[in-house]
Amino acid sequence: MTKQRKTVKRAAKSPTQRLYSGRFGFVMIVLLALPIALLGRLGLLQVVPEADQGFEFLQDQGDARSIREVAIPAHRGMITDRNGEPLAISTPMTTIIANPRLLLPTGGESPQEVEVVNRLAVALELDAGELLSRLKSVSSRRFVYLRRRMPPNEGESVLALNIRGISSITEYQRYYPAGEVAAHIVGFTGADDRGQEGIELLRDSELTGTNGSRRVARDLLGNVIRDLGVISSPEMGQDIQLSIDMRLQYIAYRELKAAVIRHQAEGGSIVVVDVATGEVLAMANQPSYNPNNRASFIPGTTRNRALTDIFEPGSTVKPLSIGYALETGLFTPDSIIDTSPGWIRVGSKTLLDPVNYGEISLTRIITKSSQVGTTKVALQLDPNELRDRLYQYGLGQKTATEFPGESAGTLPSQMVWSDIGRANVAFGYGLSVTATQLASAYATIGNGGVHVPVHLERNGVDYRAMSNRVLSPEISQQIVEMMATVTTLEGSGKNARVPGYNVAGKTGTAHKVGAEGYMGASYRSLFAGVAPVENPRLAVVVVIDEPTAGGHFGGEVAAPAFGKVVADAMRLLNVAPSTSTSID
Template identity: 45%
Template sequence: MKKPAPVTLNHNPLLRRELPAWRARLVLVGLLAGSCALVARAAWLQGFNNEFLQAKGESRYARVIEVPATRGRITDRNGEVLAVSTPVRSIWAIPADARLSPADARALAALLEMDVAELNDRLVSARDFVYLRRQLAPEIAEKVAALKLPGIHQQQEYRRYYPGGETAAHILGFTGVEDRGQEGVELAYDRMLAGVPGSRRVIKDRRGQIVEDVESIRPPRDGDDLALSIDGRIQYLAYAALREAVRAHKAKAGAVVVLDARTGEVLALANAPTYNPNNRANLSGAQLRNRVITDTFEPGSTLKPFVAALAIDRGKFTADSPIDTEQGRLTIGRATIHDTSRHGMLTLAQVVQKSSNVGTVKVAMTFSPQEMWAFYDALGFGAPLGLGFPGEAAGRLRDPKTWRPIEQATMSYGHGLSVTLIQLARAYLVFARDGELLPVSLVRQAGPPKAGKQVISPQTARQMRAILEMAAAPGGTAPKAQIPGYRVAGKTGTAHKLEGGRYTDKYVSSFVGFAPVSAPRLIVAVMIDEPSAGQHYGGAVAAPVFARIAESALRALGVAPDAPLKPLQLARPAHAAGDTPAREAM
């Protein structure tokens, strides 16, 4: 059988069929229309609306970068710098571009003080941008730049520097790596200090390097400087004296605050333990605590002068009114209140001088709970001072409707309520300022002090200054508070610590005083937490700290002496007085 002849392509019968003419015309018209549309679109984009293409092109090489603002300085009242921002560099990388040889990786890791393995882990990240090291010293950053490594870049930042180190750490606080406030004044006034970053347009090459600075879009606005009320000289004196006292008495902690009695400004504020804000490695919570402002404690006998002031101001007692202290024992309900020594009959002035619990309670119980509460409230206890400081505590002052007689009695000598050290120091302004209570400030005041409120009469305040001068003299509880050439006044406090709802054999020793008595200039409040070197009374532990700080500070301020220079007499001789120096009752 014969095979059919093969059909070639050009003899395919399907090709002999004629197509309709309209189909060819339709394809032609479609092609012409598409071409016209493309030509029109190209003409529109390139001739009339070229912003779109320019924006797309610029997005490949133009960038808007942030220009950091310089954080404002913090100074003391005399213009001495306490905190300043210094320029540093941060090293960052584009992992996709960072192809480093082993030798380059080792050299870079050594400069950045990193482990080579850690560096390599960051450089293999899937992210487009990774920091390798923040806040690097400029001289180290220059060495990094000299390596000329692909994908490794730098940017300028600022790091906060504190010239005084740990001296004023709890006042100033510190900033984080972004130069934003984290603690202390740095946090409280962060908005004022931080400023506003600016921006500028630049051109970068494909390696991310800036090749042209095109324009400034918005200039940065640097942060404002902040002048604190702190006096750097007094701050160091307070810090050094407190540190030595905590060490000498083997105490858990301590705090001190110094106020200007004329204005209410804080001249010094120190805590122990403390920390160096320039090196915050291995910080503990105890180091960070600002005990002056955030910690509360039972003030003990430092509250007794206020009960005496209330009694004198209301006309119920005079400084010479006799009070029977009943040989140092007084029973209220099931509880018995004790004095450390038996005194018998004392005047009101001697009750404060000898720190008699029994005498103080007898005075306090002549008032209603509401009257006592109102006076404590007027002094600022139980409410924050409004300093704006992070973590400021209000203390504890319960509603008088809940007071039982024994609770009113113990509150008269500083148990059953809690205060902060700065609240206590501020309350003593009423004695130093003829009965006026001023607001306290951490910021330097340019004009006259803000108006205060009259809590007691000027006559009462003057009488209390004389009584408190007796308490800080031989025969009182704080002869170690005396200063050569100056008259001083103040009151000691010694309180058992409350832990788990029960009083323990741990103590808080305190002293609050002012000088010179003739024209008070400084108020110094000292608190020593858990002294354990054998002494725990405020007169032995806290009063000497007051004397050391106040003496140096008064001389630094040029305050004229108001007493003749003579040898200090810490106590009357036992053979002449027939007794031992007074100790405050607890």
Template identity: 50%
Template sequence: MSDEQDIQARAARGWRLWLVFLLLVLIGLAISGKMLTLNMQEQAFLKRQGDARILRTAVIPAHRGVISDRNGQPLSVSAPVSTVWMNPQEFDLQNASIDRLASLLGSDRAALLSKVSRFRAKQFLYLKRQMTPAQAVQIEALDIPGVYVDREYKRFYPAAEVATHLVGFTNVDGKGQEGVELAFDDWLQGVPGKKLVMRDLLGRTVKHIRELEPMSQGQDLQLSIDLRLQYLAYRELKAAVQAHKADSAAMVVLDAHTGEVLAMVNQPSYNPNDRSNLGAGMESLRNRAVTDTFEPGSTMKPLTVAAALMSGKYQLDSVIDTSPGYIRVKGKTIRDHRNYGELDIGRIITKSSNVGVTKLALSMHEDAVRNTMQNVGLGQVPGTGFPGEQAGVLPYHAKNRLVERATMSYGYGLAVTPLQLAQAYIPFATGGLTRPVSLLKLERPEPATRVMPEAIANQVLRMMETVTQQGGTGRRAAIEGYQVAGKTGTAHKVGSSGYEDDKYVAVFAGVAPVENPEIIAVVMVDNPKGQEYYGGEVAAPVFSRVVGGALRMLNVAPDNWKPATQVVMQ
């Protein structure tokens, strides 16, 4: 090769090197320019895009308020649980851990894949709610893309079926569905908060950035019931229903001084922690003490006698002739159990004379008995705020409706709930005063209203004491060491063609101790099917066992203590 050609070759190589160098410089300048543009002009956009891929807004679960009894014993608490959910669009249908995931979820591979396939177009799918944290940890350890675990709370009821009709329960989302949980849902329900978190590609939270909205805890609620008395009443009522093969039953125990509900139990019951066996009818859900009405029968007779004494027409020594043991009122025959002959006002209650109270009621103003019943709370909603609370039925009868006025005097033709009946007996325990009943613990009693003179209230209370003594209809309600006043009631149930001859409601309402009343209680047993069906046979013994136990638990001094006879050893 000549020198000239060699020079030309070197020149060509140098030009190409410069060209490559120039291209590299231009590329470097372009990259630098793009980097400068991204850093200066598109920085905010890129930051938003990056954050959108790693930053998430997470919910801070709110703790629902605790429900407790009057002594602070928990009735409803919130326990931490976990919820497993997935984004079907991120889920790999061929993942090797699917079988294990399905097993932990209590399902199988085919069912899980079928569910995911149906929601493939969605971005959110619940896999299982309210799992135990230990199970959720095992699912998190699988590291399956698209499967996430969140924390939440589940309601737990320590007293289970014993207090469930009063406390109620919440749904899976923590919303009150029954009972106090529903009635005070806004008070108990907390407000969830929000926080900004950083998550990795598997959806795991790796860093908490900041709180966006503060979480507000639910407020606690203290009920008036005493859990000790609640357990006692539940046990005795359940035993009575089983022994007498009854359809249902309810019992209410009140504090005579404040009107607070110390116990409220029902049969049949259910376990709110496991509602899988409630059945289609949902009959066991009802709080019958507040929502179910019945004709109270002879438990109304003390109110009729009180009305008679307040009318001024009768005194304690007034005598009513009940012979020959029945009376005809506009073609209807009203009978006593037998012919009691002449009875004074007190003996009318002792013997539970239908004829006696009929004569009293028809001799007074047509509104006298009804007004007395209305003044003690019958025919009105008690106002506890409990869902489904019933007002009962207290009809108005014109002067010429003699049969209806007569039957009302001994508890037919009107309807009450067990709670209303207990409230109606408050004046007999307080010297003629009545006050609202409460399901919540009170700092101080609500103001009382006088509905009958103190002397008359005390006189009727003493009359009711004879019911539980020798010769009375409620002897089985007696409590050793205490004076007990009360009234039995046995009412025929209404069927499709009128009153049924062989179906009854057995009731006992009473006050103890008589000297300084502390407790008012009502027992209602619906349709007992055994050989015993009278209120004095079915309901009175339950009253005796529950109220006797309650008086001892509350350290109430006996007012009828009879010391044991001393035996002198010779």
């Protein structure tokens, strides 16, 4: 009995034991429920995409921190000459960029950050103090350029430092193989790779490509650790082919530079045009600049003088005026004009010849560039008809080049013409032209009297379909033969002669115009012509601005450069020599 009571007593639990036992059970249930709940939550996140903050949400959050969409740069199209010779190309370069927040987490105050910037400055070839100051000023930003368009091998050496917050992008840099020789035609691009001058500016929209994009994963340092694929492919810019022949361009540039140096001139231009097609084969200017070295730019040197600078063409207009005189039927090349006594009074002005030529033919008026003879012919012509004829040659209007900043020049337009006004226009005063317009006019004469719009690009446009006849073939040939006498030994342009070829042209010497009128001792020396006489292939214009040594007349200064350019051009283009020439 006593033993049974003891057993019952052991089986009974005290209230404290019962409390502990309940807590233990509760804890066990909780401990078992937690992993079950965790597993349930994990299953929910991994399996049910529509769940609040499910696996798709978490993936998006992770991607937002590591996945980036980066541009695939599209390079500009090439610019080439007529033979495919590159004049402007784009080369890939490395641009070093920084995230100042990652690079300088304390704002550049710690010695460790200063040391990192010092190492970075050495690799970038920058001043360490200036770089640190610059980074401090933008320490709150996430993006800043450190050095743009480095050669790829140099960029790789910077990235090899593995500095937190430093990365790179690819940009393209424009390179101009012909340098200063074709700079005024091709132009150049700015820091944003957009056209600033020349063809680069004119055809910027065609040359500029469309960037593509791709998705990448980056680490905390900003380095690409995985390429996730292309989103859109880049579309490269369109190539532009010019009418320029770089072989002739080098010749024209060489001779122009030599003439400017020889005569200590302010500058000059040479334009070479294919008379049959209107294509500009060469267009050189002085002074020039190197588009590959922007630090060398001098204000004013970037303009294309052959298309922007206007001037009075002087006696180079006489063949055009005489051509109209022949068209009227009032004159022939052999018509006699009395130029005695070597001067003529027109209104209040006295116009002079160097000597009294007496009675001379219309041809000899061109040969000797007689002011008196030209004036007497002009006073018998309708001035409005003459003006209109000059316009048909391409004067007083822009060419088909569409070149940025091109000048249209001016032609006088009057209801009532004074006699001196009529005379002035006939010998090239009172109007203004560009060197390219003058070349266009002479190309018209060389092309049998048909004017084809002058242009710089081979873009598939049929410019011959836009042509117009200015002179009859017979009259244009007569003018060419009359101009051929200018380059004989007794002509004013004898220095333009070319061994083996007959050439035709006209000298010109014009006073420069300043703020207060004509500048007494400042001239432009001109020579314009075609070659060869028998079947003209090229029209060439040479303009030398303000020569100060070795004379100032067109026959002394511009004619020799014309002869040298034509001599080399004829051989380069395989033009057959003339059967007989004025040079033994």
